[in-house]
Amino acid sequence: MKNNRPKYHQIIEAAVRVIAENGYHGSQVSKIAKAAGVADGTIYLYFKNKEDILVTVFKEKMGQFIKKIVEETNKKNSASEKLLTLIEMHIRQLSDNHYLAIVTQLELRQSNYQLRLQINMILKPYLTVIDDIVKEGIKENLFQENLKIPLVRQMIFGTIDEVVTNWVMKECKYDLLEEVPQVHALLLDGISKR
Amino acid sequence: MKNNRPKYHQIIEAAVRVIAENGYHGSQVSKIAKAAGVADGTIYLYFKNKEDILVTVFKEKMGQFIKKIVEETNKKNSASEKLLTLIEMHIRQLSDNHYLAIVTQLELRQSNYQLRLQINMILKPYLTVIDDIVKEGIKENLFQENLKIPLVRQMIFGTIDEVVTNWVMKECKYDLLEEVPQVHALLLDGISKR
Amino acid sequence: MKNNRPKYHQIIEAAVRVIAENGYHGSQVSKIAKAAGVADGTIYLYFKNKEDILVTVFKEKMGQFIKKIVEETNKKNSASEKLLTLIEMHIRQLSDNHYLAIVTQLELRQSNYQLRLQINMILKPYLTVIDDIVKEGIKENLFQENLKIPLVRQMIFGTIDEVVTNWVMKECKYDLLEEVPQVHALLLDGISKR
Amino acid sequence: MKNNRPKYHQIIEAAVRVIAENGYHGSQVSKIAKAAGVADGTIYLYFKNKEDILVTVFKEKMGQFIKKIVEETNKKNSASEKLLTLIEMHIRQLSDNHYLAIVTQLELRQSNYQLRLQINMILKPYLTVIDDIVKEGIKENLFQENLKIPLVRQMIFGTIDEVVTNWVMKECKYDLLEEVPQVHALLLDGISKR
DNA sequence: CATGAATGAGTGTTCATTCAT
DNA sequence: GATGAATGAACACTCATTCAT
Missing domain, CATH: 1.10.10.60 (Homeodomain-like)
Incomplete structure (x- = not known):
């Protein structure tokens, strides 16, 4: 092999x-x-060619990345805890490997449409993990039942992604892990007062 | 001139x-x-050179883009309505101009670090608009008072951005404007049941 | 006109x-x-075109350059004095105008073959002046009678030209006029002991 | 290598x-x-780049050129013979290779100041050879003892160079080697009658 | 006469990919 | 399998010249 x-x-x-x-x-x-x-x-x-190196890099790294997230979230029992774990693991892994963070947040986006599509395919399992947590939350009666799953997933992923990108653009100068609980709270409860 | x-x-x-x-x-x-x-x-x-075309395209288009959003949000009185308007205007303008959407969501990100920094500078006024809405919401006692503004901004911008990117990657096949109210609701109230 | x-x-x-x-x-x-x-x-x-500017620059400047040399050499009576005056005037004029020296010694030589031919045409009257002095020296019985005129002219012009070029390449840092008598002596008597 | x-x-x-x-x-x-x-x-x-081709061409060709001149002049015993050999070898080598003559006399001078400086560096060993011959002639008591070496060198080099350039500009139509003894005599004895 | 905006031909250099060894 | 010398297509940018005003 x-x-x-x-x-x-x-x-x-x-x-x-x-x-x-x-x-x-x-x-x-x-x-x-x-x-x-x-x-x-x-x-x-x-x-096969240069693009194939990039796709493979992403595939390999993302595979490990997602695998760890799945493993850890599976240890948790509630959707809320799972979401917290997902956020933490996502951020922890990129915090631990600045090279990888730069590559995923900045460099890999400098690719053409075809490559972008392939990267999206690779990301799919991760997005499914998010979807599953949301579904579970609904089943648990913790999350609103009429949530539009893809939209929620886009909010969750978009938020985490933006948080990480900002950190990378600021040259990874602050401790991103500190923000994990706040991100979690925000996603769960939004910004309105109750 | x-x-x-x-x-x-x-x-x-x-x-x-x-x-x-x-x-x-x-x-x-x-x-x-x-x-x-x-x-x-x-x-x-x-x-000046090819890069300058890109920066200028972004500057010009973003200038108009932000100007319209500011104009419309200013007509509204509450932070909630302003946020709704911001989301709607953001999405409406890119919905109306698929070319522009492709350029902002995909092509402009294929640029080097230096160019990215410039683009970030141009985006700054938009981010300030978001910050101001959040601050206003807090002052109105509608939003939680202990919100960390940059984080909230990252959630708002990251969510809208991801929503638009998904739509572009799916070749703009569905009507993005329909999702505006749901995005607004999600950002305000999060995903938890109350 | x-x-x-x-x-x-x-x-x-x-x-x-x-x-x-x-x-x-x-x-x-x-x-x-x-x-x-x-x-x-x-x-x-x-x-007519860019090259024409250069040719004309050279023509105009060389015209004045040669005219002055002719005027001054004509005031002298012996071939030896005329040669001394020619050397002195050549060097004096370029010493007085560093711009012109740079242009004649360095920049104008960066031209193509056609332009070089034209420049040579312009230089011809100067070379004739040298020839005439040599001929006069022979007639005066001061110079050797079997001199091959073109060769002597090439020695005289080549030597002065090289002396000036060296000075320009050394950024005109020393006083070129001091060398005039030595150049004159060398050309007249060569390097051998008598 | x-x-x-x-x-x-x-x-x-x-x-x-x-x-x-x-x-x-x-x-x-x-x-x-x-x-x-x-x-x-x-x-x-x-x-490295196009200029590097030129510099290298000059370096390689000049290396051989100078080497041959040194070899041949070393076989001679008096400064006068050495000078004759230098003139002859200089002219012979360019006579034998018209391409090289055109390149050294015309084309290489069409370069910018930086390149010119490099070419001068390469020429330096040749100029040293001339200087050494002059010094030797003085020591032998054949040449005048109060000669200013750099000036003599400029006369020798300037004369040979001008002779070759003229020949190239006249399209190499006559036999340059015939002129060698006269050039030698002129440089040694100047143009004056004794 | 004078202008200067517009033209478009021309070229040094890079780098992903190949293939003989 | 492994090498790395050789390939050649591709492209941003300059600048002498023109011509409508």
Whole structure:
């Protein structure tokens, strides 16, 4: 299997680093190859083309990213706790890996429409996780029953995403984890006074 | 004055169209020039370089975009109504101009860090509008008094932005305006039952 | 007559300054026009094209340059004195006008073969002056009678030219006029001991 | 080592030919590449940029040029013979390679100030050879003891250079080697009768 | 005469991809 | 499998020249 070959992972790890450090357009294939300690041509033994490196980087990293979130949310019993965990895990993982945060929040968006569609496909399981939490909340009678799920998901994802992007644009200078409870509260209760 | 020269606007309008249709990286200067009905060199009489076209497109369009939102929200008296109007105007304007929506939601994000910073500067007045509405809501005693303004702004902007991006990625196939009241309700009241 | 129109001379003077300051390739027509205080298009009322400006600059400046040398050498009676005067006037005029020195020694040589041929045509009268002095020296029985005139002229001109070029390349930092007598002596007597 | 790679020399040889035939400004990189039988991009594997081709051409050719002159002058015992050999070798080498003569006398001078400075650096060893011969002549008591070396060098170099340039401008139509003894005699004894 | 906005041909350089070894 | 030298298509930008006013 492809993924067991060591160079494959060398290249992926190198790609994350190189893209985070040099930006999407500053990340020539030759630079990634050099950082991975392989020849330029070797890249093409493992990846169809440059775009394929990016998609794979995202796929691999997102796979782990989502897997951890699912694992942790599954340990919780209520939708509210699950949502809190999702927010925390999302933010924690990006807080822990600034390279990855830069790549997901900034660099990977500098791609063309086709690549964007593929990235969206990869993100789908994550969005499903959110949907499931919302559905569960409704079933638990904790969340409003007439919620339009996709819209809620867009609010949740859009909010977290924007929070992280702001932090990255501000050069990750503050502690993002501190904001987790407030984000959670806001999403649950909105901004109105009750 | 620059802006009164007709070619200036011809080029901007052409740029929006060309970028929406071909994507950022598929929009060669020569293609924009052709679409604007001017010579390649003419572009450089009005714009410093290719990036400057983009920044200017965004500046001009965002200027109008924000101006309209401010005008309309100012007609309203309560923070809640203002927020509703902001959401509606944001979505209405992008609904009315799919080209612009594609450019703002997808293509302009395919830019490097420097350009992104510039775009953020241009967006600032809009974010201030949001902040002001939130502050007003707190003063009116309608919104919670201990809200962390930047976070609330990120939720509001992140949600609307994500809603629009989803619509653009789904090729603008559904009527986005229908969702305005629900977005408004969600932001105000969150997802929890009361 | 063309030459009486004031803009004509404005442009020539501006051209010398601009070329000296910006180099041949940094001297765009628009820059010369601006320095001359005229519109770009006006240049083309007085000159056929950019090359024509250069040729004319050289023609005008060289005309004066040579005229002065001829005037002064004519005042002298012996070939030796005439040669000394020629060397002195050549060097004095370029010493007095660093702009002109830069243009003649460096910038005008950055031209194509056609332009070089034209410049050589303009230089011809100067070379004739040298030839005449040599011939006179032979007639006076001061110079060797079997001298090959063109070769002697090439030595005289080549030497003075190289001396000036060196001075320009060293940024005109030393006093070139001091070297005049030595150059004269060298050309007359060579380097051998007698 | 770079210089052993065959394409490196292919490109240099092609560059000399192309520049001699088309002039400096008519020598597009693509034209040189085609003449060398390599792809445009290959040029940039061996040279930093177009200017670097020129500098290298000059460096390589001048290196050989000077080496041969040094070798031959070293075989001679007196300063006078050494000077004769220097003149002869200088002229012989350019006589034997018209392409090179055109490039050194005309095209390489069409360069900007920075490039000119680099070329001067490369020429320095040659000028030192001349200086050494002059010093030796003084020591031998053949040359005048109060000669100002730099000035003598400028006369020697300026004269040879002008002689060659004239020949190139006259399209190399006459036999330059015939003039060697006369140039030598002129430099040694000047133009005056004794 | 004078203007200066408009033109568009021309080119050095990059970099994803290939393929002979 | 692995290499890395070679490829060549693609593109932003400049500037001499024109011409309608």
